[in-house]
Amino acid sequence: MLAIERHNRILEMLKENGSAAVSVLSEVLGVTEETVRRDLEKMEKNGELIRTHGGAVSVDQTTAELSYNRRFKAYTAEKVRIAKEASRHINPFDTVFIDASTTAYYLANEIKNIKNLTVITNSLKVISLLSDSGVRVVSVGGVLSENGSFVGNIAEKCIEKSLFANKMFFSAKGFADNFLILESDGAEAAVKQKMFENAKTKYFLCDKSKFGKVGHIKLTSADNVDYIITDRHFSEDERAYLDEHGTKTAEV
CATH class of the missing domain: 3.40.50.1360 (Rossmann fold)
Incomplete structure (x- = not known):
């Protein structure tokens, strides 16, 4: 899977669930956790998400909870x-x-x-x-x-x-x-x-x-x-x- 495809999939998961753990992203994307961390670092610099200890959250998630x-x-x-x-x-x-x-x-x-x-x-x-x-x-x-x-x-x-x-x-x-x-x-x-x-x-x-x-x-x-x-x-x-x-x- 190309980097751009991984980034799009990460954004989709964050949009759906608000946040995602590195371990889960690694499993879903089929890449190492280190690759996921590099992706998250790059995406954070682009303002696409916010990294957390162990994963990432969507920008929207920081201001509002997901609806029930x-x-x-x-x-x-x-x-x-x-x-x-x-x-x-x-x-x-x-x-x-x-x-x-x-x-x-x-x-x-x-x-x-x-x-x-x-x-x-x-x-x-x-x-x-x-x-x-x-x-x-x-x-x-x-x-x-x-x-x-x-x-x-x-x-x-x-x-x-x-x-x-x-x-x-x-x-x-x-x-x-x-x-x-x-x-x-x-x-x-x-x-x-x-x-x-x-x-x-x-x-x-x-x-x-x-x-x-x-x-x-x-x-x-x-x-x-x-x-x-x-x-x-x-x-x-x-x-x-x-x-x-x-x-x-x-x-x-």
């Missing part, structure tokens, strides 16, 4: 595979937190026929999806955001004081190279953190587009997560780190 609908349509097949694997960890009589991420919606679709299941969520889309199922749904309430999620002080206090779950399933803005799980929306992050505090076992649902992706809010770190379910293969060093900290992985 755009994110919903991105990496659909990968999110469905992740959701199917995550659903295998949910059993009758479980009480689970599900956040308002797009991946969580696909998970809700996989578990709607599980009997005697209770789902606690701040996602209006998940509530709507499960409303005609046999699942007991508990909404946290609060202010309805543009993304169709309940956030704010009411939502946070509701979870903090009244709601507990034996499992939590969540996604995030990005998964940094130093194993930090990052968010870019403070209101969403605050609700997720309350769920995190009141859940026994935590499952991070992370498609490959999130690796190396930036976010200015630390949600948590991989050390505090019990399972990471992803469509990306971890390196030996990454796996050794996760094993050392007791974080299990499922690669789909």
